[in-house]
Amino acid sequence: MTDLRLHSPLQYVKGVGPRKAEVLAKYGMYTVSDLLWYFPRSYLDRSTIVPINQVKVDQMVTIVGQVKAHGILHGRRKRYEVILEDKTGAISLIWFQPLHYWSRVFKKGQWYAASGVVSYFMGHQIIHPDLGRLDDESDNMIHAGRIIPVYPQTSELNKVGLNSKGIRRLTTFVFEHLSETIPDYLPGEECRLHQLPSLHEAIYRIHYPDTRAQIETCRRRLAFDELLELQFLVFRSRRERETVRKNHRYRTSANVIGALIKKLPFELTTGQKQSIKEIINDLQQEQPMNRMLQGDVGCGKTLVAIAAAFYAAKNTLQTAFMAPTEILAEQHYRNWHDLLAEEGVTSALLTSSLSKAKKEQVAKACTEGEIDILFGTHALIYDYVSFKQLGLVIIDEQHRFGVKQRGKLYAKGENPDLLVMTATPIPRTLTLTLYGDLDISTIKDLPPGRKPVRTAWRTQEVREKVYAFVRDEIAKGGQVYIIYPIIEKSERIELENVEDAYRELSGGEFKGYRVGMVHGRIKPKERDDILKQFHDGELDILMATTVVEVGLDNPNATVMIIEHAERFGLAQLHQLRGRIGRGSKQATLIAIAHPPLTDIAKKRLEYFSQTTDGFKIAEADLELRGPGEMYGVKQSGLPELRAARLSTDRDLLEAARKLLVQLFTSVQSLDSTYRNLYTYLVKKTASRNVTLGGG
Ligand code: ADP
Ligand code: MG
Secondary structure: OOOEOOOOEHHHOOOOOHHHHHHHHHOOOOEHHHHHOOOOOEEEEHHHEOOHHHOOOOOEEEEEEEEEEEEEEOOOOOEEEEEEEOOOOEEEEEEOOOHHHHHHHOOOOOEEEEEEEEEEOOOEEEEOOEEEEEOOOOOOOOOOOOEEEEOOOOHHHHHOOOOHHHHHHHHHHHHHHEOOOOOOOOOHHHHHHHOOOOHHHHHHHHHOOOOHHHHHHHHHHHHHHHHHHHHHHHHHHHHHHHOOOOOOOOOOOHHHHHHHHHOOOOOOOHHHHHHHHHHHHHHOOOOOOEEEEEEOOOOOHHHHHHHHHHHHHOOOOEEEEEOOOHHHHHHHHHHHHHHHHHOOOOEEEEOOOOOHHHHHHHHHHHHOOOOOEEEEOHHHHOOOOOOOOEEEEEEOOHHHOOHHHHHHHHOOOOOOEEEEEEOOOOOHHHHHHOOOOOEEEEEOOOOOOOOOOEEEEEEHHHHHHHHHHHHHHHHOOOEEEEEOOOOOHHHHHHOOOHHHHHHHHHHOOOOOOOEEEEOOOOOHHHHHHHHHHHHOOOOOEEEEOHHHOOOOOOOOEEEEEEEOHHHOOHHHHHHHHOOOOOOOOOOEEEEEEOOOOOHHHHHHHHHHHHOOOHHHHHHHHHHHHOOOOOOOOHHHOOOOOOOOOOOOOHHHHHHHHHHHHHHHHHHHHOOHHHHHHHHHHHHHHOOOOOOOOOO
16 A cells, blocks of 8 residues: 655656656656646536537536547638537637647547637637546546546647646545645634635645635635745845945935936926935945836836936946847937036947947946946946946846846946836736835826827728828828737748738838838848838838837837737737827827637737726736736746736735734744744745846
8 A cells, every 4th residue: 555745756656657757757746745736727617518509609618529620720810720529519619829739639539528718700619718638428527526627738748648637647646645634834823814724625625626616715725825935035035135235335415416307308207206216215225226117108217217327427336227129228328428428427338239349449438437327238248348336237128138137237246226127017916026125116107298099909801991091190290110920930821920011011002101121030230220210200111020119219100000919918019009109199009900819818909908007007917917927937036826816816915925024023922833834934945046126
């Protein structure tokens, strides 16, 4: 009789041979405990099984049937279709991505249970259903109750029999032979307070739930544990940072900035004033600043950063100001160089497209301390760039840089102050977790006179009308962006891509107009030339991929068309929108979607056309996407969130914070169960190095 412990290697589980063990290891599963923390991705609910001929649009159903046919469907939008059939009829299951994966999954005659919301497009269909493979029609889906867990599936797992059912076999065996209860470090009092089950119960029920409600309660318990650990790391990191002292000092009064401000042709907004105040206050502290400046596109963050750099210069400290593209770095440099010079502050530009001699000259001047503010791109992080006394590091559009790149620039000074900027506002839940050790300044107001961009989404049938509108706008002296998604080779033929569209439109609808094109495969130098032409009004239309997403400032651009808008994330759409409406003229954005659309895509477009508030967009984006892909969660070194959902678990997050404040401030006076929890967290996180937010 096998006796399993949590730390037992998975080879001791019946059915796990070397081949399976190898694949499991690839997914991070070595021990019984790893397997138990591998949570279902979704669940099939047998109580909602309906015969296929009885499905209704918008209804959440589970259907059980046999694969009758499957393959890639060509059309406006390439997709993978499976026709599933039961005694009463047939329905299509549709996936847009990843086509190649799905083409390896299905075989004619296989039985499946599929769950999802029914929609209609040339027949009933379910887009991106949850799927469970069955042995045959009478398959009871394994000793499962009414609700059957579905685990993440990949072809690699499938190949060695670790599809959902295969994983279920393993967990069943484990629970039958586990000789210990999963130890719980959360004091019982906390469980009661937040109505959370014990850890053992939560783990068991997440794999073997009786009801939907039970899944949610158990998920919340597991989420609480994750958030507690995450926040612990954030607290720890903040505490470590607070012990660092910088060896440069700001001695002059903040009033010196007044000279610069006076020269500006406009009044500062309240948000700008407040942010400058917060930053200056940080700079005057003994600990290095670690601050993020966030605010919607066009709110005027650059000026705030310049004010800080100016203040540094007046204290004989140098500033490195890094932007993600040459165009942007150059724009900053050109906009500010003269004004700064008039006030006795020297600045220079360093990008990789400069001649070697010029680069060397700039680098030398910087090393010798002759340059106060060095604007530049990634070129700033190269080894040949050094500073005499780097006091302040500014990173524009920080999400465009990797942790390593930011770190490399930072390391060019001795504990310099750090200011990172972003136009992708960060939802509060994320600022608490991921950026918890960053101080944040927020600009909520836009400079006066800006009109929100009029936004609508349409399907492609209206394209002719849209083009007529574009010609109209150009006749009135406006300029137009037409944006296309970046398309992988494998799908190229089916989708409008920027190169084909350019050929078609510049020779057709927009013949006689000045049309330019930029995308990622055009050489940086050439790309910048075209962007400059557009900026200088020498082009009417700029056809582009998302390379224009960041920071470009052309107040004369009043229209943006986004093709295949369904393929863009919400935050990205909003970023793109920020390229227009930068002047006083009314700007218009038309997002063109190519059906069939998933529900999420529709929701996204709907939301996008209804709100122009970047903060609301950020919250919604988080909700529709999940936080994983955003904001460098992956590269931060923080533990992965498997159960927690930052969009809905705000209360748990706050609860975890509260508990941690207690642990960090008064652990000695707490009950022993709390002290144990603290010790446990210290141990659990000991080997984790995290890089949060900016640093
Ligand atoms: P972002 O926050 O997106 O980086 P920028 O700093 O590029 O925004 O500013 C956008 C535009 O607004 C620039 O042309 C800038 O000169 C202008 N601007 C900045 N602050 C103000 C202000 N207080 N009043 C009017 N215009 C401003
Ligand atoms: Mg900017």
